[in-house]
Amino acid sequence: MDPATAVNILVLVGAAILPYLWLQYRNKxxxxxxxxxxxxxxxxxASKQETSSSRSVLQVLYSGPSNAxxxxxxxxxxxxxxxxxxxxxxxxxxxxxxxxxxxKDPNMLPAVVPNARIMVxxxxxxxxxxxxxxxxSLCGKDLVESLxxxxxxxxxxxxxxxxxxxxxNVIQHGLLNANADPELKHLVDRTVGLVFxxxxxxxxxxxxxxxxxxxxxxxxxxxxGIVGALGYGDRTLRDKLNxxxxxxxxxxxxxxxxxxxxxxxxGRRLGMPHLIKGMVVEEDSACIDLCDHFPLSTxxxxxxxxxxxxxxxxxxxxxxxxxxxxxxxxxxxxxxQETAFDRLLPHxxxxxxxxxxxxxxxxxxxxGTRKELLHEISKWAVDxxxxxxxWLNGMAGTGKSTISRTVAQSFSKNGHLGGSFxxxxxxxxxxxxxxxxxxxxxxxxxxxxxxxxxxxSAIDADPAITQKTISQQFEKLILEPLLKxxxxxxxxxxxxIIVDALDECEREKDIELIIxxxxxxxxxPSSCLKIFITSxxxxxxxxxxxxxxxxxxxxxxHEIRQGLIDRDxxxxxxxxxxxxKKDYNLGNEDQQLPVEWPSKSDIETLVKRASPLFIFAAxxxxxxxxxxxxxxxxxxxxxxxxxxxxxxxKLEATYMPVLERQLIRLxxxxxxxxxEEFRVVVGSIVILENPLSTHALSQLLDEDEKMxxxxxxxxxxxxxxxxxxxxxxxxFHLSFRNFLVDPERHKDQFWVDEKESHKWLxxxxxxxxxKSLRTDICEVQAPGTPRSSIDPQRISKYLQPEVQYxxxxxxxxxxxxxxxxxxxxxxxxxxxxxxxxxxxxxxxxGRVSESLQAIKALRACAH
Numbered sequence: 127m128d129p130a131t132a133v134n135i136l137v138l139v140g141a142a143i144l145p146y147l148w149l150q151y152r153n154k155x156x157x158x159x160x161x162x163x164x165x166x167x168x169x170x171x172a173s174k175q176e177t178s179s180s181r182s183v184l185q186v187l188y189s190g191p192s193n194a195x196x197x198x199x200x201x202x203x204x205x206x207x208x209x210x211x212x213x214x215x216x217x218x219x220x221x222x223x224x225x226x227x228x229x230k231d232p233n234m235l236p237a238v239v240p241n242a243r244i245m246v247x248x249x250x251x252x253x254x255x256x257x258x259x260x261x262x263s264l265c266g267k268d269l270v271e272s273l274x275x276x277x278x279x280x281x282x283x284x285x286x287x288x289x290x291x292x293x294x295n296v297i298q299h300g301l302l303n304a305n306a307d308p309e310l311k312h313l314v315d316r317t318v319g320l321v322f323x324x325x326x327x328x329x330x331x332x333x334x335x336x337x338x339x340x341x342x343x344x345x346x347x348x349x350x351g352i353v354g355a356l357g358y359g360d361r362t363l364r365d366k367l368n369x370x371x372x373x374x375x376x377x378x379x380x381x382x383x384x385x386x387x388x389x390x391x392x393g394r395r396l397g398m399p400h401l402i403k404g405m406v407v408e409e410d411s412a413c414i415d416l417c418d419h420f421p422l423s424t425x426x427x428x429x430x431x432x433x434x435x436x437x438x439x440x441x442x443x444x445x446x447x448x449x450x451x452x453x454x455x456x457x458x459x460x461x462x463q464e465t466a467f468d469r470l471l472p473h474x475x476x477x478x479x480x481x482x483x484x485x486x487x488x489x490x491x492x493x494g495t496r497k498e499l500l501h502e503i504s505k506w507a508v509d510x511x512x513x514x515x516x517w518l519n520g521m522a523g524t525g526k527s528t529i530s531r532t533v534a535q536s537f538s539k540n541g542h543l544g545g546s547f548x549x550x551x552x553x554x555x556x557x558x559x560x561x562x563x564x565x566x567x568x569x570x571x572x573x574x575x576x577x578x579x580x581x582x583s584a585i586d587a588d589p590a591i592t593q594k595t596i597s598q599q600f601e602k603l604i605l606e607p608l609l610k611x612x613x614x615x616x617x618x619x620x621x622x623i624i625v626d627a628l629d630e631c632e633r634e635k636d637i638e639l640i641i642x643x644x645x646x647x648x649x650x651p652s653s654c655l656k657i658f659i660t661s662x663x664x665x666x667x668x669x670x671x672x673x674x675x676x677x678x679x680x681x682x683x684h685e686i687r688q689g690l691i692d693r694d695x696x697x698x699x700x701x702x703x704x705x706x707k708k709d710y711n712l713g714n715e716d717q718q719l720p721v722e723w724p725s726k727s728d729i730e731t732l733v734k735r736a737s738p739l740f741i742f743a744a745x746x747x748x749x750x751x752x753x754x755x756x757x758x759x760x761x762x763x764x765x766x767x768x769x770x771x772x773x774x775x776k777l778e779a780t781y782m783p784v785l786e787r788q789l790i791r792l793x794x795x796x797x798x799x800x801x802e803e804f805r806v807v808v809g810s811i812v813i814l815e816n817p818l819s820t821h822a823l824s825q826l827l828d829e830d831e832k833m834x835x836x837x838x839x840x841x842x843x844x845x846x847x848x849x850x851x852x853x854x855x856x857x858f859h860l861s862f863r864n865f866l867v868d869p870e871r872h873k874d875q876f877w878v879d880e881k882e883s884h885k886w887l888x889x890x891x892x893x894x895x896x897k898s899l900r901t902d903i904c905e906v907q908a909p910g911t912p913r914s915s916i917d918p919q920r921i922s923k924y925l926q927p928e929v930q931y932x933x934x935x936x937x938x939x940x941x942x943x944x945x946x947x948x949x950x951x952x953x954x955x956x957x958x959x960x961x962x963x964x965x966x967x968x969x970x971x972g973r974v975s976e977s978l979q980a981i982k983a984l985r986a987c988a989h
Contacts, residue, residue: 208291266299294325319450480534514647520683523741544621545569580607641670748843817854891936
């Protein structure tokens with residue numbers, strides 16, 4: 127050290143000690159040397175403040191949005207001051223007459239990040255007088271432990287740290303400490319941004335001066351603990367920085383380091399300008415490798431003080447904080463989506479949405495068809511004055527599901543689709559309502575990130591909401607989240623929910639309740655929710671809508687002008703016939719269909735017979751594609767031959783050509799055999815509560831799988847028979863089932879006795895369960911093992927589809943068959959031997975709650 131500098135230091139030390147001793151006796155004024163954070167005015171303010179030791183460790187300066195009902199706190203911002211400062215004036219700019227505290231003044235940081243909670247960490251950083259004997263590691267540990275306790279009710283909330291000078295080192299040590307402590311590690315995981323303002327990560331070249339002053343001022347209570355660790359290039363600091371760098375690489379969060387461009391004039395603070403001045407923290411020390419770094423045209427003591435919103439330094443710093451919080455908002459939405467979706471997923475119905483694999487057999491409206499109707503629906507969806515519910519009703523086979531799927535696809539493409547649910551009779555979960563609103567809510571979470579937060583909050587508030595009544599589920603998972611979102615969004619986009627085939631919901635009371643609940647969409651502002659419902663005009667649905675007048679508009683599909691229906695049927699048939707001819711001619715070079723096939727008169731005849739049933743046209747076209755029976759030209763002749771039967775119903779004209787093909791060229795004994803097999807196989811398929819594959823069906827019915835496949839061979843136009851045969855056999859349309867079991871057709875040879883089919887299925891379910899169920903059926907060999915801990919593939923291996931079906935639906939078939947249960951019969955014997963095994967199987971399937979419904983059904987069957 128050269129003589130001039132030594133003299134300057136001694137003068138500075140003297141200037142520091144004398145005022146301090148004077149202050150002890152006169153208690154009028156405090157003078158701070160290295161690390162003091164402002165001028166005489168600030169010193170005057172500081173004398174009025176409470177001491178650090180008497181205050182809360184964490185102090186909230188801005189608590190977030192004033193209207194907490196509509197705007198939520200999204201992030202915690204924690205500021206940590208530097209050496210020799212305190213929480214009051216460390217962040218305050220003053221010119222003598224005015225003071226600007228940029229962390230809490232309404233037009234400063236709170237205006238930039240209104241959805242943040244801003245707090246300061248209060249710790250003892252004095253070193254030159256009355257200093258606590260502490261060190262960086264202790265300060266860092268106290269920071270994270272205090273935060274952990276303070277945030278015990280908001281542990282998932284993201285954190286942005288701001289550190290000035292030594293405060294950055296405290297944050298560094300705190301995060302490293304938390305990373306090594308399992309109980310504190312969540313603080314590291316929730317840290318989403320770091321802002322460092324002139325932090326000496328590699329130390330300071332002014333450490334020597336500070337140490338000298340600390341030693342000289344020992345009589346005043348100074349302590350070298352904190353200062354002693356700040357030597358420039360100190361090995362311990364570099365090791366900590368290396369460790370911190372590895373942590374930052376792991377958590378991959380934005381880190382911004384600001385550094386000073388101007389020397390700090392400590393002499394000016396004592397009224398002796400230029401006596402001691404220099405760069406407190408060099409750029410090299412203030413910046414962390416691979417992190418963003420920016421200069422600020424100020425000195426070290428002004429890095430964290432800004433005169434107002436237009437201060438260039440504030441603009442740079444706040445811009446980065448704002449970006450971090452914006453990224454937090456996006457990330458939070460993504461996290462809320464994942465969390466809410468994961469919690470709703472076990473309570474959703476697989477295959478219920480319009481674009482599910484299970485709905486592939488439903489086609490979309492052909493280009494050029496249903497133009498007027500689709501335009502009317504699109505116009506309704508975006509019209510703020512329109513009723514919230516659109517009810518499209520029509521008789522069976524008029525194309526309602528095809529329209530629903532087309533509308534859903536259209537709204538999905540333009541961002542208006544909120545969710546869709548396609549009811550399906552014969553598929554247990556899709557014909558009930560226990561998972562209806564949870565399925566819709568899960569889709570809303572996926573479609574609308576901003577809505578996900580409020581749905582997630584509803585689940586947090588009531589984790590059992592997925593088990594509550596559908597009224598409560600609608601209120602908490604749909605209506606209230608939408609209301610909160612609309613109040614917090616200037617112009618929320620309209621979300622449309624598509625509900626197809628509401629008439630296929632099994633409980634009439636549930637149908638009326640769903641209509642009543644959806645009518646409450648009128649309570650929402652800005653028409654943010656619209657509901658599109660299709661159904662047959664059944665009595666429960668008509669009554670449901672009649673009780674909610676003024677909330678819906680309706681359109682009767684089969685009452686659309688005949689000319690429009692015939693036009694659309696013509697377009698559809700011409701398109702399908704052209705495709706059939708093209709495919710057939712490509713595969714049969716020696717036997718080509720003529721160019722003029724089919725004739726215009728053939729199309730006109732088909733349109734006349736089909737109208738208004740699109741299911742007729744679709745079934746005929748599927749029939750013509752089955753070339754293994756005969757060529758399309760011959761099949762079309764046979765179909766048109768039915769035109770003479772003028773007393774047939776539309777459905778009979780649709781399905782009888784398909785059914786009677788099975789009996790062509792058979793003698794009476796063979797016909798009877800085929801009809802018996804038809805009643806066993808097809809009669810079971812149309813009655814099943816959940817569809818099964820041909821293999822599972824053969825096991826359930828105890829019939830040869832080859833016989834089942836042969837019986838389905840000529841029914842591909844009315845049944846979806848997958849290839850390969852591992853997937854379930856499904857109905858193309860519910861009208862086929864209704865046609866077969868219609869009591870008015872009981873004299874027809876293809877009639878299916880519904881009650882007898884239920885009895886047949888109930889008997890076979892009991893046989894399968896008696897054969898398969900046993901203790902520890904999955905061979906887990908550890909009683910009490912949670913289902914979640916068992917590999918799903920293991921459950922599927924030991925509980926085959928036919929066994930799962932039998933366990934789930936045997937009591938339903940028993941009840942529908944109106945079978946009576948009494949002592950000593952096969953039902954009583956089964957319960958005596960396998961009741962606990964049955965409950966165990968249901969538990970493994972995740973269906974144990976359904977045992978209650980089964981027991982109720984059994985009670986109804988008891989003598």
